[in-house]
Amino acid sequence: MKNRSIKFNIIINLFVSGIQAFIITILIFILSFGTLHILSKKLYVSFANAYNNDRTVDAILILVVFFIFICSACFIFIKKMNKITDYIEEISKTLNLVAKGNMNATIDIRRKDELGILASDVNKMAYNLNELMKKEREWEKQKNNLITNLSHDLRTPLTSILGFLELIEKGTNNDEKLNHYCNISLEKAEKLKSSIDQLFEFTKINNGDLKLNKVEIGVEALIQQVTMGFIPALEDNNMEYRIISKSKGLKINADPILLARAFENIIINSIKYASEGKYLDIIIDTENDSAIVKFVNYGEEIKQEDLANLFNRFYRVEKSCNKREGTGLGLAIVKTIIELHFGEINVKSSRKETQFEIKIPNLLIC
Numbered sequence: 001m002k003n004r005s006i007k008f009n010i011i012i013n014l015f016v017s018g019i020q021a022f023i024i025t026i027l028i029f030i031l032s033f034g035t036l037h038i039l040s041k042k043l044y045v046s047f048a049n050a051y052n053n054d055r056t057v058d059a060i061l062i063l064v065v066f067f068i069f070i071c072s073a074c075f076i077f078i079k080k081m082n083k084i085t086d087y088i089e090e091i092s093k094t095l096n097l098v099a100k101g102n103m104n105a106t107i108d109i110r111r112k113d114e115l116g117i118l119a120s121d122v123n124k125m126a127y128n129l130n131e132l133m134k135k136e137r138e139w140e141k142q143k144n145n146l147i148t149n150l151s152h153d154l155r156t157p158l159t160s161i162l163g164f165l166e167l168i169e170k171g172t173n174n175d176e177k178l179n180h181y182c183n184i185s186l187e188k189a190e191k192l193k194s195s196i197d198q199l200f201e202f203t204k205i206n207n208g209d210l211k212l213n214k215v216e217i218g219v220e221a222l223i224q225q226v227t228m229g230f231i232p233a234l235e236d237n238n239m240e241y242r243i244i245s246k247s248k249g250l251k252i253n254a255d256p257i258l259l260a261r262a263f264e265n266i267i268i269n270s271i272k273y274a275s276e277g278k279y280l281d282i283i284i285d286t287e288n289d290s291a292i293v294k295f296v297n298y299g300e301e302i303k304q305e306d307l308a309n310l311f312n313r314f315y316r317v318e319k320s321c322n323k324r325e326g327t328g329l330g331l332a333i334v335k336t337i338i339e340l341h342f343g344e345i346n347v348k349s350s351r352k353e354t355q356f357e358i359k360i361p362n363l364l365i366c
Contacts, residue, residue, distance in 0.1 A: 006084070006113040013080040021073035028068055087115050094122055103130035157188035157195075164188075199329065205336050212255040212340060214362075219250045219284055219291055226263045227282065230271065237275035241267075246285040253362040254341055262337040265330040266295045266356050274299025274354065287359065290343070295356040302349035310347055311335040 036043060050057045090107060097105040103126050107119040164181040220243065227241050234241060270280050277298030285292040302310070311331050338345045343360040 006115060009084070009113055010081070014077055017073050017077035017080060020076050021069050024072045024076075025065055025069040029065060084115065087111065087119075091115070091119055091122060094126075098122070098126045098129065103127075103133060157192040160188040161185045161192070205333060205340070212258065214253050214255055217252055217254050217256050217259065219252060219293065220245050220248070222256060222260060223263060223282055223284065223293070226260050227267065229264075230267050233271055234280070237271055239271065239275055239278055239280060241280045241282060244281060244283045246283065247291075250284060250286060250291055252291045252360055254360060258337045258340070259360075262334045262358070263293075263295075265334045269330055270295060270297040270299070273297075276300070277353075289361060291360045293358045293360070295358075296353050298353050301351050302347070302354055307347055307349060311345070 087110065094105045094107050105126060106123050109116050109119055109123075111119075164185045168178065168181050168185075223243060227243070230241070267280065274280075274297035279298055281294075281296040283292075283294040283296065285294070311334070335345055338358055338360070341360050341362075343358060345359075346357050348355055348357075
């Protein structure tokens with residue numbers, strides 16, 4: 001059934017009020033004359049004669065009846081309109097509560113006209129504002145995490161660099177020790193640069209400054225190229241990678257540099273947190289018109305509360321007492337890159353394995 005307009009409701013109320021007022025007026029007229037006839041027949045007969053013979057009495061009676069009708073109609077119409085005005089006042093009070101910061105205030109939807117729609121819109125507005133405030137608080141928390149994490153991640157290698165540079169400055173006759181100091185300083189400087197580069201990359205991607213340069217990509221070839229660069233890191237952590245292609249010759253239309261970066265970040269994450277699993281399996285498959293790439297590691301299970309926040313900026317699974325170096329931006333960058341390709345990334349974890357599944361559309365038929 002189509003919602004009625006408030007204008008239509010007002011007209012209906014006015015019409016119904018008129019009918020009810022007319023009925024009430026007739027009843028008052030009948031009851032008045034009936035009562036007069038019962039109380040005093042003589043007075044009733046005199047009034048009837050005056051009504052029949054005197055036009056002035058006739059006019060006065062019509063005016064009285066009309067006055068009763070108008071008063072009754074106005075009273076009934078005002079009572080009916082009170083439902084509308086009371087509802088408007090309720091909406092107004094709720095808006096004032098929302099304006100004062102009470103985003104949990106809601107209005108019961110009791111009408112199907114414009115006021116009902118307005119009440120529904122107010123409820124939606126309060127809900128959306130509440131969600132925005134929650135996100136703003138979350139962003140504020142993430143900003144504080146950023147400051148804390150960056151302070152730690154930039155200060156730690158910088159402190160080491162400064163310490164070893166001071167030792168070098170003091171001088172040593174041992175060339176082997178000098179080389180050792182230099183190597184450590186270089187290693188820490190590279191980590192420092194990596195953190196700054198990752199922060200710069202994340203900012204650039206999320207500010208919309210990045211344009212995709214899509215070309216035809218062979219998925220397996222790209223993954224082979226990316227994983228080969230991690231062979232030394234995998235060997236250092238006693239890990240092996242295995243590529244399992246269920247769809248040979250699979251090609252997609254995507255940005256190879258950004259997609260390679262997304263794959264790299266997942267591999268880095270697997271090496272950092274799941275090296276005890278020994279294997280990193282990369283499974284290539286298709287689903288409808290999308291390419292599916294699964295990165296499966298066999299490390300420690302990720303808790304459900306961590307899974308929900310895994311792709312948030314600056315979020316880390318490890319606790320502060322077991323903190324690994326990094327900005328916490330790696331998986332957030334992955335999610336942004338995949339979404340730029342109109343794809344999606346999901347993760348699930350159990351005691352047996354943790355699986356990152358990337359789905360990328362624009363599958364090319366070979």
